[in-house]
Amino acid sequence: xxxxxxxxxxxxxxxxxxxxxxxxxxxxxxxxxxxxxxxxxxxxxxxxxxxxxxxxxxxxxxxxxxxxxxxxxxxxxxxxxxxxxxxxxxxxxxxxxxxxxxxxxxxxxxxxxxxxxxxxxxxxxxxxxxxxxxxxxxxxxxxxxxxxxx
Amino acid sequence: xxxxxxxxxxxxxxxxxxxxxxxxxxxxxxxxxxxxxxxxxxxxxxxxxxxxxxxxxxxxxxxxxxxxxxxxxxxxxxxxxxxxxxxxxxxxxxxxxxxxxxxxxxxxxxxxxxxxxxxxxxxxxxxxxxxxxxxxxxxxxxxxxxxxxxxxxxxxxxxxxxxxxxxxxxxxxxxxxxxxxxxxxxxxx
Numbered sequence: 001x002x003x004x005x006x007x008x009x010x011x012x013x014x015x016x017x018x019x020x021x022x023x024x025x026x027x028x029x030x031x032x033x034x035x036x037x038x039x040x041x042x043x044x045x046x047x048x049x050x051x052x053x054x055x056x057x058x059x060x061x062x063x064x065x066x067x068x069x070x071x072x073x074x075x076x077x078x079x080x081x082x083x084x085x086x087x088x089x090x091x092x093x094x095x096x097x098x099x100x101x102x103x104x105x106x107x108x109x110x111x112x113x114x115x116x117x118x119x120x121x122x123x124x125x126x127x128x129x130x131x132x133x134x135x136x137x138x139x140x141x142x143x144x145x146x147x148x149x150x
Numbered sequence: 151x152x153x154x155x156x157x158x159x160x161x162x163x164x165x166x167x168x169x170x171x172x173x174x175x176x177x178x179x180x181x182x183x184x185x186x187x188x189x190x191x192x193x194x195x196x197x198x199x200x201x202x203x204x205x206x207x208x209x210x211x212x213x214x215x216x217x218x219x220x221x222x223x224x225x226x227x228x229x230x231x232x233x234x235x236x237x238x239x240x241x242x243x244x245x246x247x248x249x250x251x252x253x254x255x256x257x258x259x260x261x262x263x264x265x266x267x268x269x270x271x272x273x274x275x276x277x278x279x280x281x282x283x284x285x286x287x288x289x290x291x292x293x294x295x296x297x298x299x300x301x302x303x304x305x306x307x308x309x310x311x312x313x314x315x316x317x318x319x320x321x322x323x324x325x326x327x328x329x330x331x332x333x334x335x336x337x338x339x
Contacts, residue, residue, distance in 0.1 A: 118275045124299050135229065138271050140280045140287065144301065149227060 029095040029106065031060025032067060038112040041091065042123030042145070045078010046071045049088060049112060063093040063105070064137040069112065079122055080114065086122070088112035089139055091130045091146075105131055105150065113142050121145060200255050200268050200283035203232055210236050213250045215243075215290070221305050231285040235301055238292050241276020247290040248279040255283065 032038065036051040049069035054061035061067045067088050074082045091113050096106035107129075114122045119141070126146040134143050143149065203220065210218050215236035224231040238244035248270055259265050268283035278295045281288040289301060 118277075119272065120275065120278060125304070132229065135282070138269055140269075140271055140282050141278065143229070144233070144280070144287070144289070145299070145304065149229065 029093075031057065031062060031095060032065075032090060032093060032110060033060035036060075036110065037072065038067075038069065038088070038090070038110045040088075040114060041111045041127045042113045042121065043125050043127075044080055044114045044121075044123035046074045046080045046086070046114060048073040049086065049114070052085070061090055062095060063090055063097040063131060064133040064139065065090050066115070067112065086114050087117060088114050089134070089142060091126070091134065091142065092128065097131075097133060099133075105133075107131075107150075115142075200258075200266060201251065201281075201286055201288075203234075203286055205254060205258075206234050206251065206286055206288055209250050209254050210234070210247065210288075213243075213247050215247050217296075219302060221302065223305055226305065230287050232287070233301070233305060234286065234288045235296070236288065236290050237296050238276070238290055241292060244276040244279055244290045244292050245273065248273060248281055251281050251283075251288060 031054070032051055033054060034052055038049055038051060040046040040049055048071075050072050051061070051067045051069050053068040055066045055068065057065065067090060069086055069088050071080055071082050071084045071086060074080060080086060089112065090110070092107035092109055092111035094106060094108065094110055096104040098104050111128065113126055116122060119139075121141055124145065126142055129148040129150040130143065130146040131150045134140070207218070207220070215238060217235075217237045219235045221233045221235070222231065223233050236247060238247055252267060252270065255268055256265060268281050270279060270281050272279040277292055278299070279290045281290070291299070291301075
């Protein structure tokens with residue numbers, strides 16, 4: 001929390017005290033990059049994966065992008081095992097993403113759905129809400145497996 | 151009655167398909183019968199979307215796809231009205247189903263300056279191809295993928311799942327803990 005790196009709190013004027021409070025209470029969320037741990041929200045067997053490469057984007061992956069990840073934690077009898085390198089589609093991201101009507105959407109956690117190299121989902125069900133952006137990004141398969149669409 | 155059905159079809163997003171069970175049966179049994187009466191109105195109703203339901207059915211029967219199932223999901227989700235699931239006998243057959251649907255869309259839009267094609271996902275592998283044409287989404291799977299993903303179970307069970315929750319909340323009865331203490335019961339004076 002102390003690493004926000006702005007010196008607004010040192011300003012004595014009262015007008016900036018309100019902005020100083022709002023800056024400290026909200027975190028600046030950023031892209032999903034190497035070493036980001038994400039939750040897996042399908043029934044493929046994995047529980048947590050760590051991103052090792054964001055396929056598109058120099059700074060990192062956002063909502064709806066594909067990443068390469070390594071499985072860090074898995075259920076004992078699942079389709080993927082710990083240590084396997086898998087592809088995944090980001091379905092929930094803490095970083096806000098702008099929609100075409102000007103609104104922004106952001107979630108509380110970072111979640112991913114595992115897919116194979118051709119884009120076929122490995123699991124058969126997706127839990128939790130998924131955003132509409134997946135339709136534009138050609139991930140209609142994940143939308144059909146999902147129960148709740150944000 | 152035909153006018154009512156036609157108006158319901160022209161505005162699929164506005165209505166919530168109150169008698170979906172009534173419509174569901176004719177699709178599987180005698181949809182071709184409805185097809186002929188709709189032919190006069192199909193010209194105006196199908197120009198709004200890329201592919202309409204009757205055209206999808208016709209193309210799938212031409213390609214000889216197995217086990218065509220139509221699920222009305224308009225009441226469950228707002229981004230699609232119908233899901234059509236078809237099975238192909240081999241991966242080549244599945245790819246052929248997708249190609250036939252795209253060909254149909256191209257034929258419909260002959261003479262237009264710009265072609266609006268439906269988005270197709272999964273075209274390289276013949277396992278599961280999704281053709282997204284607006285309100286109607288067509289899934290072409292092969293046998294193994296169909297049993298693996300079990301899409302019908304997912305989309306027909308959704309409406310049933312919401313009802314039992316209300317019964318559960320009514321069924322909550324306050325349960326008193328069993329008093330196993332050996333102390334004599336205190337009498338309040």
